[in-house]
Amino acid sequence: MTVEELKGLKSDKVVDARGTACPGPLLAAKKAIGDIQPGQIMEILSADEGTKSDIPKWSKKQNYEYLGSIDEDGMFRLFLKK
Amino acid sequence: MANELELQVKQLEAQLKELQENQPKDQLSIIVFSGDLDKVLAAFIIATGARAMDSEVKMFFTFWGTPILRAKNKSGKGKDFMSNMLGWMLPKGSTQAKLSKLNMGGMGTEMLKSVMKKKNVSSLESLIEVAGELGVEIAICQMSMDLMGFKKEEMIDYPNLSYVGVGTYLSDAQESKIQLFI
Numbered sequence: 001m002t003v004e005e006l007k008g009l010k011s012d013k014v015v016d017a018r019g020t021a022c023p024g025p026l027l028a029a030k031k032a033i034g035d036i037q038p039g040q041i042m043e044i045l046s047a048d049e050g051t052k053s054d055i056p057k058w059s060k061k062q063n064y065e066y067l068g069s070i071d072e073d074g075m076f077r078l079f080l081k082k
Numbered sequence: 083m084a085n086e087l088e089l090q091v092k093q094l095e096a097q098l099k100e101l102q103e104n105q106p107k108d109q110l111s112i113i114v115f116s117g118d119l120d121k122v123l124a125a126f127i128i129a130t131g132a133r134a135m136d137s138e139v140k141m142f143f144t145f146w147g148t149p150i151l152r153a154k155n156k157s158g159k160g161k162d163f164m165s166n167m168l169g170w171m172l173p174k175g176s177t178q179a180k181l182s183k184l185n186m187g188g189m190g191t192e193m194l195k196s197v198m199k200k201k202n203v204s205s206l207e208s209l210i211e212v213a214g215e216l217g218v219e220i221a222i223c224q225m226s227m228d229l230m231g232f233k234k235e236e237m238i239d240y241p242n243l244s245y246v247g248v249g250t251y252l253s254d255a256q257e258s259k260i261q262l263f264i
Contacts, residue, residue, distance in 0.1 A: 021203040023131035027212065030134040061135055 001068045006079055009067070011043035012036050018047040018075055025051040026058060033064070036082050041067070044078045052076050109138040109258040113251065116264055117146035117173060118182035119191060119206065125264045126209035132260075133216035140258070141213075142251040144223035148230060149173045150206075151222060151237050158233025165231020172230060175238070176206045214241045221246040221254075 001009075015032040017025035025046040036042055044055060052069055055078045059066035067079040110132045114125045129139045143151055149172040161169065173179055184190035198205065204212070213220075219242040227234075227245060234245065244250075255261050 019202055021201055023127055023134060024202070024204065026131055026134040027216075030136075058135055 001079070003068075003070050006068050006070050006077070009041055009043075009079055011079065012040035013042045014045065015042065016045045017051070018045050021048050022050050022054075024048070026054050029055060029058065033062075033082060038082050041079060041081050044080075045075055046078065047075050049076065051078065055080065106259040107138065107257050108136070109140065109254075110260040110262070111140045111142065111251070111255045111258040112262045112264060114141055114143045114147035114150070114264055115145050116182070117148075117150050117179060119176075119179035119194075120181050120183070121264050122147065122150050122176070122179060123206050123209070125262075126206065126213055128262065129218045130209060130213050130216055133213070133218055137260075139213075139216075139218040140254045141218060141220045142223065142246075142254070143220060144226050148222060148226040148232065150176050150179055151220070151240070151243075152232065153236060153238045156236045158231075158236040161231050161233070168230050169232070176210060179206065210238070210240070217242065219244075221250060223247070223251075 013032055013036045015025075015028050017028040020028065025044060025048055029042070029044050032044075033042060044051065046052075055069075056066040058064075059080045065081040067081060069079070070077040110129070112125050112129060114122060116122065125141065129141055132139045152173075152175045154175045154177060158165075158169070179191075180188065181191045181194060184194075195205070220240055221244050222237070224245045224247055226232075237243065
């Protein structure tokens with residue numbers, strides 16, 4: 001998805017993992033994914049650039065659809081569909 | 083002809099079943115041999131990350147890794163002189179682990195710990211706790227326990243802790259797709 005499309009998304013769940021470093025964001029995502037239903041959208045906020053590589057790989061392994069990320073000043077917003 | 087085919091299919095099915103049974107699982111097994119802070123940190127970051135990826139994780143603590151799992155405020159009873167000496171010389175739990183490089187009499191380790199805090203990197207203690215919550219299994223080498231004179235009652239409270247021999251590690255490793263020695 002393009003950044004514009006991502007910006008227009010309405011996330012069903014936002015996970016703020018900006019206060020943690022690796023593997024914090026991954027653990028936070030794993031914990032939160034149980035709260036949403038298949039088809040719903042989860043957004044992960046991270047300040048750790050490694051998360052941008054980790055979340056797509058994690059999504060692939062768990063069979064979630066990774067939608068893309070937006071770089072905002074000092075943080076990354078990553079979107080996926082369960 | 084039909085019988086022959088049937089036989090071949092049966093043989094193939096048996097072979098396939100055998101292959102599937104021998105296939106390594108989505109499992110990670112880590113030998114933690116080192117007791118260095120940096121190395122044990124890496125081991126626990128990988129272990130907890132793997133649980134987030136839904137892989138089974140088995141950690142096998144041996145030799146210098148063993149003292150990392152001692153509880154800070156517990157002690158073992160009925161030790162002989164040598165065991166007491168060793169117990170005194172070896173680190174008592176994760177908080178006493180030192181860096182493998184740049185320790186500089188403990189100054190480097192303290193500096194790293196303070197930088198970790200500043201940069202929101204989890205401490206070894208909290209990673210061990212998280213690993214327990216996530217179901218990372220820890221097995222301690224019984225021979226290392228005996229050698230260093232540690233008693234089970236002086237080890238940390240951890241939900242999935244067992245004391246095993248090398249055979250257990252080998253059988254777990256055989257079933258694991260990923261194996262690490264740290």
